[in-house]
Amino acid sequence: MSDLRDLYNDVILGHTKRPRNFGPLDGATGSAVGFNPLCGDKFVVRVRVEDDMIADVRFEGEGCSISKASASVMTETLKGQSVAEAKRLGLVFRDLAMGNIDGAQRLEDLGKMAVFSGVAEYPVRVKCATLAWHTVEAALAGSDQPVSTE
Amino acid sequence: MSRASTAPALDVARVRADFPILTREVNGRPLVYLDNAASTHRPRPVLDAIEQFYTVSNSNVHRGVHRLSQEATQLFEDARATMAGFLGADAREIVFTRGTTESLNLVAFSYGRATLQAGDDVLLTHMEHHANIVPWQLLCEQTGATLKVVPITDAGELDLDAFDALLGDRTRIVAVTHVSNALGTINPIAELARRAHAVGAVIVVDGAQGAPHMAVDVHTLDVDFYALSGHKMYGPTGIGVLYGRRALLDAMPPWQGGGDMIRSVTFEQTTYNDAPFRFEAGTPNIAGAIGLAAAARYISALGLDAIAAREAELLAYGTQRLGEVEGLRMIGTAAHKAGVLGFVLQDIHPHDIGTILDHEGVAVRTGHHCAQPVMERFGVPATARASLGIYNTHAEIDALVAALAKVREVFA
Ligand SMILES: Cc1ncc(COP(=O)(O)O)c(C=O)c1O
16 A cells, blocks of 8 residues: 555645745746646646746646645746756656656656656546646647646 | 334444445455445345346347347336336336436437427526536527526525526426535425426426435425436446426427337338337346346335435434534535535645545545536535445444544645
8 A cells, every 4th residue: 555645745745835936927928727627626827938948937726735736846847948848848747647757767857846756656646746737838839728637 | 304213223234234345445444435426336136136137037128029038128117117116106207218417318308399499497506416407508508598597505505585586487497406416405396396386387306316315206296307317326327217297208209219219110200109118219228227126126125214314313423523623614504414425624625635535445525526516606616525325334434534634634
């Protein structure tokens, strides 16, 4: 039996209680709404892209601990990255959440995202963890279609 | 409840022994199953009836002259008679469907499409399951009729004054749930039926959460349609019933075409079969109907009044115990309630509550329970919901409360 603390670890709980980059964003160049109909999670992710770099990224909305912490860590991870790198990291995160990561090889790649490795043990929570990442991808692509996990 | 007090009490230990699944474990802990409003489990007699059908009489119904087909037809029609008895109806008033959702769609798209016109009203309530909202929305879009919604109070009860104000001579259909799956509220169906009939409307009752938990007699309630699902009353999935008042069913056009629902077919003209067969196109869920009848017999033998009394007692205990949990807010506090305990806990998202409870072996449902208007009414994105059935115990309520302490610990 997995330990509950593998999922609800202190880093995740910290981000849940005090999400970083939470709130509106002035001068956004793109934004998208992400929705998880299963549990009613709903986030807006806004980005400000300058010269193909993510100058700022912030989010707002409501969701469970996992989705909120994931959005918070994502904003920290993506700030200052190129759009192409953000896309690549999104794929890495999805692999991580679904348990498709072979530890050592990509560990340096994961950085803060590594705290979500426990999610893979909870298949119904994978969508919570990946919601913000799907949403930021849409915001960067300039799509104004709401993103849904279903 | 005076009738309930004279019924022999439910022997819960014996009931539990009839449900094989209750012996399994989750995460190394005994399963505590508190998600009965989503789906119940099936007792031995239901499992046996299904196996018996497939191993002895399996065949298609209604069309064969051979022995197995005759037996299958007999069992299927016996099941219809059992369900008629269960609801106090006539067998000709029982249509087998896939479940409550299909039953309600049948009423909307057969009865509703044939009778509604622009300018007519369909009256719903704010506590309906999406299954009793969306078919009516579709119907109103197609016919130009108007959907009206009766508000609910902070306790989750129907606002009966508003009901009267919205009900009028334009109201053709009143669609209301017997018991709210999100709030537990038991609606005063007989009274609503009286008021609906007084303006010439028909009343359609979503009985998904009613039939498993209390005695239902469609004549005492004086309802026109009553829909139920097998899997919520200890029967199989994929089978349900629509009760329809005979005069209404007889006059209703078919809604799906195919085999069994016809009397004769030529390319020029098809003559339809009588109700209820007219509404059962194609090979039905034969084993499902037989299993559902076994479930109806099973809970009837326990006694629906005894079941209602037991669940009321457990609900009172659960309400009291949950009331002791710091930071817990009940959603749904109607005076007249069935065994549904909906709640939120501090600002912890119900999805997190559900995951941690599952870790402790406690199965509850979290989310909007297909009743988004109810969530919006109470200003919450979702709730956690423990819902009771005939096999639940006081010890299981205690396990829920202990697991909630774990939730608070994690998020302390
Ligand atoms: C009140 C109510 N109505 C309708 C339904 C739909 O039932 P089914 O999915 O079996 O058609 C449900 C089940 O979730 C319910 O609780």
